[in-house]
Amino acid sequence: MTSHTATTLTVGALSAGPGTKVRGSVRAELGTLTTDIPLALINGSRPGPRVVITAGVHGGEFTGIDAAHRLADRLDPEQVRGQVLLCLVANPPAVYNGRLGTSPLDGVNINRVFPGDPEGSPTERLAAWLFENIVEDADAYIDLHAGRIDEFLRNFVGYRLTGDPELDAKTATMARVVGHEDVILGLNADGGNSHAAAARRGIPAILVETGQLGERDPQAAEGLVAALLRVLDFLNGDDVEPRPVTEWLWVGFVASEAIGLWYPEFTPGTDVTEGQVIGRVVDPADGREHEVRATATGRVFYGMRGLTVLPGTDLAAIAAPR
Numbered sequence: 001m002t003s004h005t006a007t008t009l010t011v012g013a014l015s016a017g018p019g020t021k022v023r024g025s026v027r028a029e030l031g032t033l034t035t036d037i038p039l040a041l042i043n044g045s046r047p048g049p050r051v052v053i054t055a056g057v058h059g060g061e062f063t064g065i066d067a068a069h070r071l072a073d074r075l076d077p078e079q080v081r082g083q084v085l086l087c088l089v090a091n092p093p094a095v096y097n098g099r100l101g102t103s104p105l106d107g108v109n110i111n112r113v114f115p116g117d118p119e120g121s122p123t124e125r126l127a128a129w130l131f132e133n134i135v136e137d138a139d140a141y142i143d144l145h146a147g148r149i150d151e152f153l154r155n156f157v158g159y160r161l162t163g164d165p166e167l168d169a170k171t172a173t174m175a176r177v178v179g180h181e182d183v184i185l186g187l188n189a190d191g192g193n194s195h196a197a198a199a200r201r202g203i204p205a206i207l208v209e210t211g212q213l214g215e216r217d218p219q220a221a222e223g224l225v226a227a228l229l230r231v232l233d234f235l236n237g238d239d240v241e242p243r244p245v246t247e248w249l250w251v252g253f254v255a256s257e258a259i260g261l262w263y264p265e266f267t268p269g270t271d272v273t274e275g276q277v278i279g280r281v282v283d284p285a286d287g288r289e290h291e292v293r294a295t296a297t298g299r300v301f302y303g304m305r306g307l308t309v310l311p312g313t314d315l316a317a318i319a320a321p322r
């Protein structure tokens with residue numbers, strides 16, 4: 001791991017010398033999209049790794065954004081070792097316009113297209129900008145998410161195995177230091193999640209899911225701040241006790257086959273059996289019911305709470321013990 005000290009931390013026009021903290025925004029000029037990304041650069045007066053934390057990759061996921069803001073306020077560059085680069089709102093169009101998981105500009109879920117494409121759609125260009133300017137030079141990366149306004153969710157930490165035993169072991173410990181009881185692994189680092197793309201570059205990277213349903217619970221945000229401080233201590237070599245966790249693998253996703261009104265018969269944390277009816281979609285035109293069945297046996301970690309769904313709307317995500 002690189003030791004970042006006595007070097008200036010710079011993103012675009014924002015820069016923080018050693019021992020200083022700077023908050024502001026950096027304009028991303030992407031041709032088809034211009035947007036201002038709020039950042040906090042905390043450049044410690046002591047050596048240590050560069051830790052990157054992103055929040056607001058999706059809209060409507062408030063706990064992470066709230067916690068990132070609280071952490072930016074609280075971190076004192078005199079006390080910080082290494083550098084902490086906080087990106088408080090990574091995806092302003094999705095966060096501010098509609099508070100959605102997809103961008104209103106192009107309908108793209110940015111967390112499916114990392115490391116992005118500088119010649120692509122507005123959201124693909126934003127992913128490329130974020131990856132190049134924020135994520136790529138990290139020594140460790142934490143991406144903060146929550147259940148969206150219409151999504152219930154049981155807290156968990158996610159990460160991907162890369163096949164590099166040293167990297168995977170470090171990431172596993174980072175995940176356990178967070179303090180959420182459940183850790184959900186991916187068996188490879190494929191795909192467009194920002195933490196997967198970072199893992200492919202050899203960066204220990206975790207996804208931290210905290211809170212649900214657009215809640216803005218100060219206690220949950222403070223709990224997440226404490227978790228992030230523990231991870232920072234661990235990354236600086238302190239003796240931080242990893243918490244006991246249960247490890248899970250994703251085994252099934254359930255999408256709606258019909259348009260209509262969704263009546264779930266589970267909550268996050270409910271154990272389901274493959275084939276079990278987990279809810280019904282009712283056609284408001286004729287009152288006809290479509291049964292929705294679990295596609296796998298395991299525990300539901302997140303699902304749709306909103307009443308109105310379309311064909312293809314994600315209804316439930318199921319994981320099984322590893």
Ligand SMILES: [Zn+2]
Binds near residue numbers: 057058061145146
């Ligand atoms: Zn999210």
